Amino acid sequence: MIHNPFAALGLPERPDLDDETVRAAWRAIAAATHPDRADGGDLARYTQATAAYAELRTPWSRSEAYADLVEQAWREGRYDDYSLDPDGTGPGTEPLPAGPAAAPLPRRLRSPLELLLALTSIPSRIRRGRPLRLLIRAALAAGLSVAVLALIPGQPAAPADVAIVITWFALTGRKDLAPPPER
Amino acid sequence: MTTGSWMRLTAGLWLLRKAVMAAPWLLLGAALIAAWPLTLVMVAGYIAAWWRGWPPVRLGRAAVWALAGSAVWLLAGVVHHRAWRAAALAPGRAWEHSWPPHPVALAAARAFVLLAPATVAAGLGLAGGVWAWRKYAITTGLGGITPSAPIKFDARQWRRQVRTAKGLTEAPGAVPLLARGGRIPVGGTIRAIGHRWDAVFALPATACARHMVIVGATGSGKTNLMIRLWAGWFTATLQAARAGRGNRPLLVVLDCKGGRDARHKADRTRRLLYGAGARRVMIWPDEARLSLWDLPAQDLAVLLYQMIETGTGAAAYYADVMQAVLTLAVTAPGGPPYNATAFLDRLDAKWLARAWNDGRHRREADLVHAAAKHLPDIQLRFATLLERLGPALDGPDTLADADAWYFILEGTREPSVAQAQAMALTELAAHAATDQNSEPRAMLLAADDYSAVSGRVPLSNLYERGRSLGIGVQVSAQSWQGLGATDDERYRIAATADGGIFVMQTPYPEPLTQLAGTHRVLETAHKLIGHHWGNEGTTRLQRASTADPEIIRHLSIGQACYIHHGAATFVQVARPKPSPLSLLPPPAQPVVQVPTPRDEPAPAPWPRSSPGSPPATRDLDDIFGPGAAS
Numbered sequence: 027m028i029h030n031p032f033a034a035l036g037l038p039e040r041p042d043l044d045d046e047t048v049r050a051a052w053r054a055i056a057a058a059t060h061p062d063r064a065d066g067g068d069l070a071r072y073t074q075a076t077a078a079y080a081e082l083r084t085p086w087s088r089s090e091a092y093a094d095l096v097e098q099a100w101r102e103g104r105y106d107d108y109s110l111d112p113d114g115t116g117p118g119t120e121p122l123p124a125g126p127a128a129a130p131l132p133r134r135l136r137s138p139l140e141l142l143l144a145l146t147s148i149p150s151r152i153r154r155g156r157p158l159r160l161l162i163r164a165a166l167a168a169g170l171s172v173a174v175l176a177l178i179p180g181q182p183a184a185p186a187d188v189a190i191v192i193t194w195f196a197l198t199g200r201k202d203l204a205p206p207p208e209r
Numbered sequence: 210m211t212t213g214s215w216m217r218l219t220a221g222l223w224l225l226r227k228a229v230m231a232a233p234w235l236l237l238g239a240a241l242i243a244a245w246p247l248t249l250v251m252v253a254g255y256i257a258a259w260w261r262g263w264p265p266v267r268l269g270r271a272a273v274w275a276l277a278g279s280a281v282w283l284l285a286g287v288v289h290h291r292a293w294r295a296a297a298l299a300p301g302r303a304w305e306h307s308w309p310p311h312p313v314a315l316a317a318a319r320a321f322v323l324l325a326p327a328t329v330a331a332g333l334g335l336a337g338g339v340w341a342w343r344k345y346a347i348t349t350g351l352g353g354i355t356p357s358a359p360i361k362f363d364a365r366q367w368r369r370q371v372r373t374a375k376g377l378t379e380a381p382g383a384v385p386l387l388a389r390g391g392r393i394p395v396g397g398t399i400r401a402i403g404h405r406w407d408a409v410f411a412l413p414a415t416a417c418a419r420h421m422v423i424v425g426a427t428g429s430g431k432t433n434l435m436i437r438l439w440a441g442w443f444t445a446t447l448q449a450a451r452a453g454r455g456n457r458p459l460l461v462v463l464d465c466k467g468g469r470d471a472r473h474k475a476d477r478t479r480r481l482l483y484g485a486g487a488r489r490v491m492i493w494p495d496e497a498r499l500s501l502w503d504l505p506a507q508d509l510a511v512l513l514y515q516m517i518e519t520g521t522g523a524a525a526y527y528a529d530v531m532q533a534v535l536t537l538a539v540t541a542p543g544g545p546p547y548n549a550t551a552f553l554d555r556l557d558a559k560w561l562a563r564a565w566n567d568g569r570h571r572r573e574a575d576l577v578h579a580a581a582k583h584l585p586d587i588q589l590r591f592a593t594l595l596e597r598l599g600p601a602l603d604g605p606d607t608l609a610d611a612d613a614w615y616f617i618l619e620g621t622r623e624p625s626v627a628q629a630q631a632m633a634l635t636e637l638a639a640h641a642a643t644d645q646n647s648e649p650r651a652m653l654l655a656a657d658d659y660s661a662v663s664g665r666v667p668l669s670n671l672y673e674r675g676r677s678l679g680i681g682v683q684v685s686a687q688s689w690q691g692l693g694a695t696d697d698e699r700y701r702i703a704a705t706a707d708g709g710i711f712v713m714q715t716p717y718p719e720p721l722t723q724l725a726g727t728h729r730v731l732e733t734a735h736k737l738i739g740h741h742w743g744n745e746g747t748t749r750l751q752r753a754s755t756a757d758p759e760i761i762r763h764l765s766i767g768q769a770c771y772i773h774h775g776a777a778t779f780v781q782v783a784r785p786k787p788s789p790l791s792l793l794p795p796p797a798q799p800v801v802q803v804p805t806p807r808d809e810p811a812p813a814p815w816p817r818s819s820p821g822s823p824p825a826t827r828d829l830d831d832i833f834g835p836g837a838a839s
Contacts, residue, residue: 093784096473151382154381155381155382156380156381173322174322177318177319177322178319178322178323180289181289181323182282182285182286182288182289183282183285183322183323183324183325183326184285184322185281185282185285186278186279186281186282186285186325186326187278187322187325187326189277189278189281190275190277190278190325190326190329193274193275193277193278197274200382200383201377201380201381201382201383202380202381202382203381203382204381204382205381205382205385205386206385
């Protein structure tokens with residue numbers, strides 16, 4: 027049986043669903059099947075829907091799940107079941123009008139202002155990456171830092187420990203962000 | 210000497226001998242306990258490396274990063290104690306306070322964090338050293354309990370390395386389309402032999418601008434890898450062009466198998482390229498048409514001649530006639546034909562005579578006269594060929610009109626047509642690369658499963674053509690045999706791949722892995738006593754394949770071995786995805802123009818009912834009852 031998180035939530039198989047739609051679908055199923063309900067609910071269905079919701083919670087994971095379904099369908103020769111854009115008009119797959127290719131290429135220079143502007147994309151990168159994991163990392167880093175500061179207040183090792191924790195967070199947390207634009 | 214004293218002496222000597230033997234270990238144990246914060250970090254680092262399949266160098270790099278904390282510690286110590294000496298003694302004092310009679314748990318935690326700036330860096334470095342020794346001992350046969358220990362260790366480490374690499378490729382930001390320094394990330398590194406190890410394996414964009422070979426069976430993940438390389442190369446080249454460091458990119462992909470899969474692949478490639486900043490990605494022949502007739506006259510004549518099967522022996526005479534006629538038709542004084550119809554019109558004795566019989570081209574006029582009786586046959590053959598090729602090579606576009614072209618050739622369904630198309634497209638690409646009158650472009654010519662159309666133009670020709678024109682050529686095949694018709698041709702292609710060779714799962718990788726060469730390994734033979742090793746044996750130097758063909762034969766989907774400069778890196782290829790922040794908005798929907806109402810003439814009055822005309826409402830009421838017509 028093919029694992030299909032979209033079907034588990036009763037959603038159309040589209041990569042461009044918004045967060046609200048996915049959440050609403052999960053809430054509806056959760057409300058009807060939660061084991062704490064007076065009628066006992068439906069634990070299996072609830073678990074299935076919750077797992078599917080975890081899988082489809084972010085735009086990134088939705089596109090991944092959709093791509094997995096497409097690949098699975100192609101492997102099985104079901105070419106008509108999916109196309110990359112379900113209604114044929116998905117983003118970024120239609121030919122663009124003529125003209126810009128022949129236009130002069132704008133020069134891009136890295137200026138401090140541009141680097142500053144790149145920082146403004148970090149909230150979007152967090153949102154479109156794996157925010158939960160990043161949050162857990164941040165909480166862990168913050169917790170360790172607080173513990174260090176509480177254990178050895180005023181000691182020279184305290185800022186050093188915090189520096190190590192920050193270094194760890196920066197090195198490992200990068201991969202949980204969505205790539206910057208044009209990467 | 211009494212028996213009792215002799216026994217005491219013997220026991221004493223035995224104990225002394227054991228004590229001497231155990232002394233280094235006891236000293237080591239004591240040192241590890243005494244330096245417990247360091248031991249703790251070292252053990253944690255060792256276990257992490259063992260569990261995650263990390264190479265020792267990863268622990269070493271972590272230790273270097275941790276030195277940032279050590280630097281901050283020294284700096285803060287100097288500021289805090291106002292003296293270097295006091296700062297240097299602070300760790301010692303912290304360690305001293307971590308032992309009884311001070312409260313153990315809290316004091317230990319306090320001591321650990323006090324010493325962490327030094328012990329983290331040192332512990333990770335030591336863990337790297339110990340882990341390197343362990344790997345060395347196992348692989349050379351010095352370590353392990355059973356004779357099969359090296360095999361089990363390697364298999365277990367491979368599984369863990371794969372798991373770690375897969376985890377990395379699933380992270381959204383770990384493997385973008387383009388990394389710093391214009392490098393193209395390919396995926397998570399599983400194992401590097403001879404290459405520098407990095408968690409994410411990335412190629413310099415210049416590798417794609419050279420010549421690259423990709424071999425992998427159907428379903429091995431070749432498409433993902435190729436699309437990633439195309440998108441990465443395009444992104445890197447476009448960014449370099451924007452920074453004024455090169456020409457604008459032009460990606461030319463020949464998908465030589467065709468079919469529905471090719472359409473999906475083309476669509477996916479286009480989506481990625483749009484995300485990477487491309488403005489026009491054309492899919493041929495479904496959405497765009499190229500003009501074959503834009504080629505310079507001489508090149509066009511040669512190409513048209515090559516596109517027709519001519520035969521040998523007695524047929525060579527007719528081949529010569531055909532070549533002469535084609536040259537006359539294409540290089541006529543009025544200029545080359547501008548489309549297929551104009552070309553076919555020229556394969557006519559009267560037209561050619563009119564064109565060349567101007568008094569200045571007496572020799573050509575004689576040739577026209579001599580070949581006149583063959584012209585209807587030649588015209589018929591080309592009319593058939595051009596009809597089979599369809600209108601896709603008779604269109605208005607040129608390669609320079611787009612950032613990327615995706616050509617779908619039906620090499621499986623119509624091999625002969627696809628072969629002719631491949632020849633034409635290769636010629637157009639070569640013309641675009643050398644055309645002095647158009648904007649210079651950085652070009653990558655990628656041929657996917659070129660063997661499907663390589664009937665008349667061997668892959669090696671395409672390859673060497675690309676090399677001579679200074680454009681990057683990337684070729685893929687499903688097997689070693691698919692690279693060429695003979696071993697000589699295959700080796701010529703593979704051995705000149707200075708951009709590297711990607712080998713994915715394939716049943717016969719040996720010829721390709723041989724190109725990676727061998728590396729020196731130590732092989733230890735032990736004397737077996739029962740089922741266990743004795744304490745005697747020999748070690749000798751051996752040579753082993755750098756890229757193990759057995760591993761390649763068993764690669765899973767999406768795993769590849771990159772062979773370059775006598776070294777190999779096994780990599781878990783990541784699914785190519787553009788940054789979600791850079792996806793262009795969908796093209797604007799065409800605005801539907803609501804037609805303005807025209808002044809229609811007033812409808813003519815309904816004709817009065819007459820015999821033979823449909824019954825009026827009144828009549829239906831009569832038949833079905835009142836209201837039946839409403």
